[in-house]
Amino acid sequence: MTDDATPPPGRKGPETAADADETTAGGGLSTAPAEEEATSVPGSFGGARAPGAGGALAWTAREAVGWARWFWRQLTSMRVALILLFLLALASIPGSLIPQQGTDELGVRDFRQRNPGLSDVYDTLQLFHVYSSVWFSAIYLLLFISLVGCILPRSWQFVGQLRARPARAPRRLDRMPAYTTWRTDTAPEQVLDAAHGLLRGRRFRADRHVGAAGRPHVAAEKGYLREVGNLVFHLSLVVLLVAFAIGRLFYAEGGKLVVEGTSFANNITMYDDFESGTLYDLDDLERFGLTLNDFQATFARSGPDLGTPTEFTADVTYRTDDGREHDTTIDVNTPLRIGDSRVRLIGHGFAPDVTVTDGQGDVVYSGPVPFIPQDSALTSTGVIKVPDAVGPDGEPDQLAFQGFFNPTYNVDEVRGPHSTFPEPDFPVLTLNAFHGDLGVDSGLPQNVYQLDTTNMEQFTGPDGDLLRFDMQPGDTVDLPDGVGSITFEGFDQWATFQVASRSGNTWALVGSLAAIVGLVGSLMLRRRRVWVRAWTGDDGRTVVEMAALGRTESARVPAELAALADALTRDAPLLPDDAPDGGPDSPDDPTPESAAAEGART
Amino acid sequence: MTLAAANEGLADLSNTLVYAAMAVYALTFLAYTAEWILGSRSKVARTATALTAERAGQDDAEAAVPAQRPAVTVREAGGTSVLERPRIVSRSTTPARDAVPDGPGAAGEDEQGDTYGRIAVSLTVLAFLLHLGAVITRAVAVGRGPWGNMYEFSVALAVVGIAGYLGFLAARTPVRWLGLPLVTTVLLDLGLAVTVLYNEQTQLVPALDSVWMWIHVPLAIVCGGLFYLGAISAVLYLFRDRYETKLATGGQPGRLATSVMERLPSSLTLDRFSYRINAAVFPVWTFTIVAGAIWAETAWGRYWAWDPKETWAFITWVAYAAYLHARATAGWKGRRAAYLAIAGVICFLINYFGVNIFFDSLHGYGGV
Numbered sequence: 001m002t003d004d005a006t007p008p009p010g011r012k013g014p015e016t017a018a019d020a021d022e023t024t025a026g027g028g029l030s031t032a033p034a035e036e037e038a039t040s041v042p043g044s045f046g047g048a049r050a051p052g053a054g055g056a057l058a059w060t061a062r063e064a065v066g067w068a069r070w071f072w073r074q075l076t077s078m079r080v081a082l083i084l085l086f087l088l089a090l091a092s093i094p095g096s097l098i099p100q101q102g103t104d105e106l107g108v109r110d111f112r113q114r115n116p117g118l119s120d121v122y123d124t125l126q127l128f129h130v131y132s133s134v135w136f137s138a139i140y141l142l143l144f145i146s147l148v149g150c151i152l153p154r155s156w157q158f159v160g161q162l163r164a165r166p167a168r169a170p171r172r173l174d175r176m177p178a179y180t181t182w183r184t185d186t187a188p189e190q191v192l193d194a195a196h197g198l199l200r201g202r203r204f205r206a207d208r209h210v211g212a213a214g215r216p217h218v219a220a221e222k223g224y225l226r227e228v229g230n231l232v233f234h235l236s237l238v239v240l241l242v243a244f245a246i247g248r249l250f251y252a253e254g255g256k257l258v259v260e261g262t263s264f265a266n267n268i269t270m271y272d273d274f275e276s277g278t279l280y281d282l283d284d285l286e287r288f289g290l291t292l293n294d295f296q297a298t299f300a301r302s303g304p305d306l307g308t309p310t311e312f313t314a315d316v317t318y319r320t321d322d323g324r325e326h327d328t329t330i331d332v333n334t335p336l337r338i339g340d341s342r343v344r345l346i347g348h349g350f351a352p353d354v355t356v357t358d359g360q361g362d363v364v365y366s367g368p369v370p371f372i373p374q375d376s377a378l379t380s381t382g383v384i385k386v387p388d389a390v391g392p393d394g395e396p397d398q399l400a401f402q403g404f405f406n407p408t409y410n411v412d413e414v415r416g417p418h419s420t421f422p423e424p425d426f427p428v429l430t431l432n433a434f435h436g437d438l439g440v441d442s443g444l445p446q447n448v449y450q451l452d453t454t455n456m457e458q459f460t461g462p463d464g465d466l467l468r469f470d471m472q473p474g475d476t477v478d479l480p481d482g483v484g485s486i487t488f489e490g491f492d493q494w495a496t497f498q499v500a501s502r503s504g505n506t507w508a509l510v511g512s513l514a515a516i517v518g519l520v521g522s523l524m525l526r527r528r529r530v531w532v533r534a535w536t537g538d539d540g541r542t543v544v545e546m547a548a549l550g551r552t553e554s555a556r557v558p559a560e561l562a563a564l565a566d567a568l569t570r571d572a573p574l575l576p577d578d579a580p581d582g583g584p585d586s587p588d589d590p591t592p593e594s595a596a597a598e599g600a601r602t
Numbered sequence: 603m604t605l606a607a608a609n610e611g612l613a614d615l616s617n618t619l620v621y622a623a624m625a626v627y628a629l630t631f632l633a634y635t636a637e638w639i640l641g642s643r644s645k646v647a648r649t650a651t652a653l654t655a656e657r658a659g660q661d662d663a664e665a666a667v668p669a670q671r672p673a674v675t676v677r678e679a680g681g682t683s684v685l686e687r688p689r690i691v692s693r694s695t696t697p698a699r700d701a702v703p704d705g706p707g708a709a710g711e712d713e714q715g716d717t718y719g720r721i722a723v724s725l726t727v728l729a730f731l732l733h734l735g736a737v738i739t740r741a742v743a744v745g746r747g748p749w750g751n752m753y754e755f756s757v758a759l760a761v762v763g764i765a766g767y768l769g770f771l772a773a774r775t776p777v778r779w780l781g782l783p784l785v786t787t788v789l790l791d792l793g794l795a796v797t798v799l800y801n802e803q804t805q806l807v808p809a810l811d812s813v814w815m816w817i818h819v820p821l822a823i824v825c826g827g828l829f830y831l832g833a834i835s836a837v838l839y840l841f842r843d844r845y846e847t848k849l850a851t852g853g854q855p856g857r858l859a860t861s862v863m864e865r866l867p868s869s870l871t872l873d874r875f876s877y878r879i880n881a882a883v884f885p886v887w888t889f890t891i892v893a894g895a896i897w898a899e900t901a902w903g904r905y906w907a908w909d910p911k912e913t914w915a916f917i918t919w920v921a922y923a924a925y926l927h928a929r930a931t932a933g934w935k936g937r938r939a940a941y942l943a944i945a946g947v948i949c950f951l952i953n954y955f956g957v958n959i960f961f962d963s964l965h966g967y968g969g970v
């Protein structure tokens with residue numbers, strides 16, 4: 001940037017000169033990188049190359065460094081940051097359209113079944129786990145490298161700016177975004193003293209420049225906190241990302257279905273499903289045991305909300321490592337915190353309580369069997385497996401039952417047996433019965449909620465139809481041929497709990513709140529400079545010039561200047577203009593102002 | 603039982619108020635339209651003058667400067683000369699457009715048009731009161747925040763947009779030009795709400811029964827309504843900017859374009875208005891997302907899981923972050939920044955309408 005008034009060759013007009021002036025005067029008003037006009041020259045694969053291997057090596061090194069610097073400068077430029085932000089937004093879209101592993105396993109499975117060909121393509125592109133895919137990670141990692149590469153130098157620069165004094169006035173104040181001038185009878189010295197006092201009173205950092213070079217003036221600056229806010233915001237984003245990464249690496253999450261009256265211990269072997277981050281140490285699992293005493297679910301019984309849940313509450317007792325017992329309740333929005341684990345209520349259903357006897361008359365099964373809800377009225381399906389049953393002939397003859405539990409039973413042609421309301425107003429257990437080989441000894445893992453009927457035979461009723469029976473609590477049904485009986489004793493409710501511990505949550509919270517505070521500072525505060533210059537004009541009167549420059553364009557910069565000028569006129573009252581057109585020193589004639597923007601460049 | 607009946611009565615009253623508000627908005631729409639039509643009779647064409655003067659000034663380097671020089675004005679009052687405050691001259695960093703004055707508004711300089719404009723504003727106030735009444739009675743009737751499903755959300759979103767508009771008017775910001783586009787879209791939104799989205803459900807599922815329901819959701823509505831105002835301004839900016847560019851390069855825009863564009867504020871004013879709103883709302887939107895994450899952490903056990911709703915909130919956020927960056931980067935100011943602001947609102951709307959209806963999201967229980 002030049003101090004010279006002459007516009008650079010090839011450019012003309014007041015705009016360019018004014019812009020140049022303004023840029024100089026605005027130097028150091030922000031730590032934002034100056035707009036790079038593709039000035040950086042990479043190694044360019046040219047230049048002298050000394051002969052021999054040494055020369056080639058030196059050349060290669062020089063090239064490599066050149067290119068690396070060029071790449072780094074590109075990466076940390078505002079333009080590339082902008083493009084990366086844009087890419088990040090675009091790259092997030094597919095993940096919201098395609099079912100994602102982790103959040104929607106069922107959707108993924110479904111999609112794979114329906115579109116096998118497309119699924120292969122998606123797999124190659126990692127579209128089933130977009131947010132952990134290589135390309136998505138690449139974008140945000142580049143963005144954050146860019147961010148750090150941008151933030152660190154800016155922080156140093158800002159520390160420098162904090163130490164520096166406000167930039168001196170540019171040569172031509174009338175080219176600043178807000179400008180005013182008037183004449184007064186107060187002596188220039190007094191005007192400047194008053195201006196200095198005024199600006200300091202308004203918490204500007206202000207300096208008086210009386211001196212050899214240039215006309216005396218006051219230079220002032222305010223709003224340094226804006227830069228602090230901006231840096232805090234960007235740094236908080238880094239904190240957030242790190243917290244996010246920690247959350248992904250150090251976490252454990254297990255799910256467990258618990259029937260009323262039963263317990264579980266927080267131990268990996270106890271879970272129905274469990275997953276943890278790669279760096280999570282399983283020995284760190286919080287030690288506790290939990291008993292579900294009672295579960296209540298209530299639902300609206302009338303009006304437009306019929307069947308909508310109004311309350312889910314689990315009464316539990318938990319035992320911590322020190323052997324103490326605590327009673328508490330868990331509901332959907334109030335998880336239980338034990339140490340660094342959180343126990344959340346995530347589902348519920350019914351477990352019919354049955355007793356099964358076999359062909360020998362022995363009780364071979366007794367207890368609640370969780371049935372899985374299929375709809376919002378809690379039509380539930382389930383399987384009862386009885387592997388220890390012995391037939392009337394003394395040979396093992398395993399039994400199994402498959403069917404529905406409906407808290408408010410109804411049956412129709414289309415839907416078969418189903419429930420019409422989620423509370424147990426008319427509970428009925430509807431079952432089919434099987435005998436034969438459950439296949440549990442085959443060594444293959446079995447799903448407790450599914451029945452493999454390949455080696456089983458379904459009982460038929462006296463009329464030759466497949467046997468199906470409805471039971472109300474207390475009912476007993478005898479199976480054909482004396483193979484046994486089943487009694488529907490009653491039912492319990494069950495609840496599923498998720499036990500999770502995750503590191504980094506606090507940091508994520510701190511990071512995001514700091515980001516907001518920083519943002520508010522960055523967007524609401526304005527960093528601006530004000531200059532006041534006063535000198536004795538040709539007619540012996542004092543000419544006062546004031547100008548203001550803000551980092552961002554804002555209507556409030558002129559407004560503030562107006563208020564300041566207004567305050568200053570108390571000490572330097574206005575004189576009416578006798579020459580309406582001539583004004584004070586005509587700004588057209590470039591009065592030499594040697595030291596002009598000298599300080600402005602810091 | 604009587605309480606339930608009373609609530610049902612209130613819910614009906616709320617519905618009636620929505621329809622009443624829609625009727626008044628329709629009248630408002632007509633009044634704004636009348637303002638635009640009558641305003642076209644006046645002949646205002648200052649933009650071209652300003653821009654051509656500026657071009658002449660460019661040719662003769664220094665000639666433009668005196669025009670900008672401040673003078674200490676002397677105002678005659680009661681015969682004596684009263685000294686005014688020093689007058690502030692401001693110039694923007696896009697000096698070429700600096701001298702372009704704001705248009706006079708839809709009414710142009712037509713008095714009758716202005717009358718219709720005033721009527722339209724009064725009607726907007728009336729419709730707003732009915733509309734607000736509808737939201738409040740609904741809240742009382744259902745005994746919770748009136749933002750439990752898409753119907754309620756749409757009604758509340760529109761009320762925020764109108765409230766913002768009236769708020770600017772009350773603060774003496776000349777934004778009457780927002781009236782017509784805003785009321786038109788508010789009518790569309792309400793129409794959609796009472797037909798497609800209508801839902802008389804009052805109960806919330808237990809997961810929504812949380813203090814965050816009182817923080818996260820209303821804030822999202824406020825952000826949406828205000829971002830929307832910013833986006834209208836950005837769209838108008840794009841048109842007005844093209845018009846000004848055409849004039850500045852010596853083009854001759856059509857008569858209709860001239861008539862409409864001349865009455866809008868200058869591109870600079872539109873751009874700044876849009877920026878001020880977006881910059882003020884962005885931190886609030888950030889907080890809205892953080893509040894949602896805190897809620898998700900308690901209700902679902904994780905603060906962020908890329909659920910479609912979360913994803914689109916994030917996309918919206920990134921779009922606005924890009925917008926603010928663009929404003930700070932020389933090569934991206936102006937039109938490209940405006941496109942980003944519009945993209946931001948579109949993302950918000952996709953998140954709101956699209957995700958609830960077409961996506962499989964945990965947030966889907968709001969009920970369509």
Ligand code: HEM
Binds near residue numbers: 076081234923
């Ligand atoms: C994670 C990605 C990023 C996000 C979400 C983000 C967001 C933002 C936002 C919202 C602002 C507006 C605040 C203001 O105007 O003061 C801003 C300003 C700024 N950002 Fe970023 N940013 C990101 C990355 C970067 C990177 C990589 C750079 C460096 C090239 C950067 C440099 C800046 C600068 C210099 C400003 C201030 C501009 C000014 O002074 O007006 N940001 N950023």
